[in-house]
Amino acid sequence: MSATDHHDASAPSSVYQPYTNCKTHIVDLRWLGLPETATDEQYRAIYQQHVSRPEGAQLQAAIESIKYGLAPPVAFPSETVYGLGHSAASTPGVTSIFATKGRPSDNPLIVHASSIAHLERLINGPISHRYEALVKKYWPGPLTILLPVPERLIFSTKVHPGQDTIAFRVPSSKYARFFIAATDLPIAGPSANSSGKPSPTTAQHVFDDLNGKINFILDGGPCDVGVESTVVDGLHDPPLILRPGGVSLAELRALGGHWSQTSIGYKPHVTRSNTSIPNGTDANTPDSNNDTHALDLNGAPRAPGMKYRHYAPNAKLVLFSQNAVLAGRVRERFEDVRRHDQNINIGIITRRWPRFADLAPAIPDALSGNRSSRNSQATNAPSGDVAIAELPTQSRKHSIFLHEVNLGPDVGRLAHELFFILRKFDDLRCDYIFAEMVEPEIEKADETVVDAVIDRIEKASAERIDE
Template identity: 35%
Template sequence: METKRWKVDNAVENLKNNPQIKQAAELLAENEVVAFPTETVYGLGGNAENDEAVAKIFLAKGRPSDNPLIIHIAEKEQMASFVEEIPSVADRLMDAFWPGPLTLILQKKKGALSEKATVGLETVGVRMPDHPVALAILKECGLPIAAPSANSSGKPSPTTAAHVAEDLSGKIAGIVDGGPTGVGVESTVLDCTSAVPTILRPGGITREQLEAVIGRVEVDPALAGGNAKPKAPGMKYRHYAPEAPLYLVAGSREFVQLLATKQMEEGKRAGILTTGESAGFYKADVVIACGRRDRLETVAASLYDTLRMFDESEADVIYSEMFPEEGVGHAIMNRLMKAAGSKVISETGE
């Protein structure tokens, strides 16, 4: 398959009646799949109402068939066709954070969407992306669009069109290049069907931000692991992984350096994932600064690109510093734990 690629200007005024946006939207209406930028990562979009289109998403990504897809919309009114009701708590969150990196889990209407998209669940995840290109495409096609991250399943999510092309060229109909994304980690997924709204996946909107709007918010214990059927993407499978084994290190910089030194003494190419504050401290084959520790949003924005850089460096093993689990740090550690397959080395041996 030839994968078309369009470079578009993000300026809103340049997206009106844009022929490239129209071409991408037409492909979606024809039940093809197209990658486009959102404020979090690049998404791989397909018509959520059509089984054939949704099947193409799973096939292109190599995604497990029991991993549900998030539905992207451009207007709140679109939800009337596939959502049973919008609880008041969800309405308040939409007013506060949409468009933006927040996915809300709601009760779906039977038969309104492809069962493949929601993997037989009675609920559906919905979000409105905060990116002019994504919104322009969604408005132009007028369809609810299922759109997981536009990468091969299990690999680091794509934050540039080049990442998408690396994974999916020849497998999808098109890539809309709107430049690098901003937030860098996927949307927060919040279940609004439970008695207390519950975070199923931490992301660009923090628990603290949510609680400032609606009060108490819980975190699903399934985030710690287990075999429960996933209610949201990212809950069950290993994700975001570089080619080399990745280990999270709970300990001092000196301990991280010791681990890397031992690997190099054995003839292996050792990598260290750190931040700008500590990059000059380490001596290893590959040292990559992923943002700054005093500004965790920069770590989130750079995380997936950093993991892909380790692949390019051909590191044999990667050691990563850990980050405080506060604010967006929850999302950063969630992604790193997934990428590492929950492998943690502790300096204290605990």
């Protein structure tokens, strides 16, 4: 695979190629019995205790490959998604991240610290006072902040290409903080997947994407949040959300002070109605909302997730608005697909729709379970049982299967399981995925994850049917 796969021709790329023929090991961290809260010194002491035992050999090899600058990167769990980590101070290490993912070289990385004390040691001083209320409430957690590039130039310039700021985060996952503390380094860590694909929320997802390209996957079980962190620029006036995530606009404004003026600094992604968008294009369109202060993206993006299309499954994801559903457009689109191909697998994400979106009039043979033939290399699959309906065809040579995951109306559950389900439908070799749009006026929920889910599902989609 070249470093430019999954991107449009205009996306900058690295000349470096990913590692190949690696023997990829999954190292389970759950047997360590880590405390939920601990200091960096306590995590390092636990690490030293466990690597002195024979069963700690692979963990030690993983940590030392980072400490001593040996590529390729190491995949690690966090509360949001699995990350692909290497030392942010090592240009070869950071380069190996871009090469392994096939990530555009102008797409900046988030640098992870194990604690606020660790971060302040890295930047050689206190965090800007503008972030005081924010980090007090949301760190450790799914929040990333932009800080000026420190005068002490310890970070590779590839972490912040063309930018005078660096994005930093202190994760809440005990496994992530343990990993970072054990290395005692700043860890640059985007999501541990091939660029453009759904983010990984289990170690198995990482293995599916990066087997043979990395040596180690640290397994902490399924991620709690399921979508990436909110990225905030508090140095701007007004403060800007550059990527929606686990902390919402309403929550930031509720902090008061200058945060009460927080605005949207990204262009909300909207897939054009009834049109297909090829993977790798930038299909963002400006939003007319007065809360939006979208930044010019003609140059390098200021934060991850701002410029390039992400999260796309192999299947063609088609989103339907509530009006389109009421107008019978789901059935209409299904019949259009059926006319062109008599061998079809369609995944359906049901939240408010009837069973199988009313595409299967009778379901005598609905089955439960995942028909994926892949051999599992990890033992951490979330929920999301798949019901299967086979529709009658005119020939035994043809088959039409509908695969349904029923999540219910809770948008929080959709946030937690979206990437997992997209990958599951790819496992089932679905050609299409039909799903409801996430429409804020319908959700009747606070904005905690609504903006983030809209951003992710719209970016993953290839077609949108509005009415």
